[in-house]
Amino acid sequence: MSQEAAFTSQRVLLNSGTEVGPATIYVSDGKVTRIEREYRPEGAALDAGSRLLMPGVVDGHVHINQPGRTQWEGVVTASHAAAAGGVTTIIDMPLNCIPSTVTVDAYQQKRDSFQDGMWVDVGTWGGVVPGNAGDLVAMLDAGARGFKCFLCDSGVDEFPPVNEDQLRLAMAELKKRNGRLLFHAEMDTGASVDTAQDPTSYSTFLDSRPPNMEVKAIDLVIKMCREFAPHVPCHIVHLSAADALPAIRAAKAEGLPLTVETCFHYLTINAESVPACSTEYKCCPPIRSEANRSQLWDALLDGTIDMVVSDHSPCTPDLKLHPCCGGDLAADAVEGDFVKAWGGIASVGIGLPLLWSEGQRRGLTLQDVVRLICERTAVHSGIADRKGQIAVGRDADFVVWAPEQENRITVDKLHFRNKLTPYQERSCSGLVHQTVVRGTVVYDTSKAAEDSEQWASGFSKQPHGQWIE
Numbered sequence: 001m002s003q004e005a006a007f008t009s010q011r012v013l014l015n016s017g018t019e020v021g022p023a024t025i026y027v028s029d030g031k032v033t034r035i036e037r038e039y040r041p042e043g044a045a046l047d048a049g050s051r052l053l054m055p056g057v058v059d060g061h062v063h064i065n066q067p068g069r070t071q072w073e074g075v076v077t078a079s080h081a082a083a084a085g086g087v088t089t090i091i092d093m094p095l096n097c098i099p100s101t102v103t104v105d106a107y108q109q110k111r112d113s114f115q116d117g118m119w120v121d122v123g124t125w126g127g128v129v130p131g132n133a134g135d136l137v138a139m140l141d142a143g144a145r146g147f148k149c150f151l152c153d154s155g156v157d158e159f160p161p162v163n164e165d166q167l168r169l170a171m172a173e174l175k176k177r178n179g180r181l182l183f184h185a186e187m188d189t190g191a192s193v194d195t196a197q198d199p200t201s202y203s204t205f206l207d208s209r210p211p212n213m214e215v216k217a218i219d220l221v222i223k224m225c226r227e228f229a230p231h232v233p234c235h236i237v238h239l240s241a242a243d244a245l246p247a248i249r250a251a252k253a254e255g256l257p258l259t260v261e262t263c264f265h266y267l268t269i270n271a272e273s274v275p276a277c278s279t280e281y282k283c284c285p286p287i288r289s290e291a292n293r294s295q296l297w298d299a300l301l302d303g304t305i306d307m308v309v310s311d312h313s314p315c316t317p318d319l320k321l322h323p324c325c326g327g328d329l330a331a332d333a334v335e336g337d338f339v340k341a342w343g344g345i346a347s348v349g350i351g352l353p354l355l356w357s358e359g360q361r362r363g364l365t366l367q368d369v370v371r372l373i374c375e376r377t378a379v380h381s382g383i384a385d386r387k388g389q390i391a392v393g394r395d396a397d398f399v400v401w402a403p404e405q406e407n408r409i410t411v412d413k414l415h416f417r418n419k420l421t422p423y424q425e426r427s428c429s430g431l432v433h434q435t436v437v438r439g440t441v442v443y444d445t446s447k448a449a450e451d452s453e454q455w456a457s458g459f460s461k462q463p464h465g466q467w468i469e
Helices: 077-083 102-116 133-142 165-174 204-205 211-228 242-253 263-268 289-300 351-360 366-381
Strands: 006-010 019-029 031-036 052-055 057-062 087-092 121-124 147-150 181-183 233-234 258-263 307-309 400-409 427-437 440-444
Touching: 031 307, 052 366, 057 077, 057 258, 057 307, 057 351, 057 366, 077 087, 077 427, 077 440, 087 211, 087 351, 087 400, 087 427, 102 121, 102 133, 133 165, 147 165, 165 211, 211 233, 211 242, 211 258, 242 258, 242 289, 258 366, 263 289, 263 307, 263 351, 263 427, 307 351, 351 400, 351 427
Parallel strands: 006 052, 057 087, 087 121, 147 181, 181 233, 233 258, 258 307
Antiparallel strands: 006 019, 019 031, 052 400, 400 427, 427 440
16 A cells, blocks of 8 residues: 555535535545544645535536547547546546447447546446447446437437337346436427527527427336336436426336436526527527526425536537637538537536536535535446545545635636537636545646646646546
8 A cells, every 4th residue: 555645624525414524534546545534734745725625526427529529529628627627537428429339349449549538537328229239238348337328319320319119129138237228318299490480599499399308208218217127227318398307206206216417507597598699508408498497406406306417518619600719610501500500518627616606596505516416426327436425445536626716717717629618708606726536636726827747737747537447
């Protein structure tokens, strides 16, 4: 065992069941070895003073797009952005990369392409597509955290949706390993774009993705979850429509193994505030009304919604039909066309202050924050034995931040590849100062101006992240 390093603060939150108080955490070989409930700054490797030290954030829904679409994003930029926001673990989605992560070979290609480029720990979900049911058990054995499927068009040809019969084949395989299945829960209900309306108006796009698309899909998810319970835990990704909450509550009351996530953007933005032509706000399912947002908050606070993730889904500005960041629009493109623009919101690494700022007004506590974006996302991703809490034997993943400090999200704080996000210039409460991955500081605002053998622009010169098997 290597020599212990001490991480200390006057304010430490170990998990969602404890109070904030002084503590010193001792770390060796990347693991927490012991914890003392006293502030001991002398000789500490990191003295956070009065700043809050808590578990590193686990973001279970990120699109890194590597290999194949690294002009959209990549592991270096995505993990830099994560580290700058106190996110110590990200779980990549199986699509928008090429090849999609739907075979063991594709899984290995992704894993190999990420080597030497991870500033935080990274794992991946596999994908369920027509015809790959026979690959699923082998992918779980290789290290996939579980699987995601679409019940509607995914937006990329290489990741087609599945129907009920194909779902049943896949779930029969997942039953052999209690494999988790994630659903993009939208289904066609006959809605379409009203071509008589202005495509640069957000309402034109919003009206084409009504809540009943989610309700219909979630009814199918619950049906399939019931059929394969308790052997195939089911998960609804990025819930947007509050209309689906009654069915979700009933399914949970029934005891079905069903979990639900929502995203920072559904909790912090409403449809009424989306400006014309501002396609950085477009995502699927869409951001809905203020009344809908309030219902999502109620469901988050009463436990109907289990966790919050970023669903970081970036692309290049030209695909957003947006002129920012040096993007060139096609000659026949309409700038700000919500209907034709790519759907996805860039936000990895900026969710902690967003959730905290909005949540405080609704009674959210720091313990709730840890529960929603650290503990439950770790459980969901199958890594709760290593991540999500500060405890002896677990990875020494910490974020040091100042919840009370004013924070304006300026472009210099956006470390993902394409700096197009609805959050730019947004003011919030909470600023991350240090991020620690398995006992190593990988981000430190005090090093922002330093360029040395150890540091560059606030980031460790060397990546210290690992692939999660």
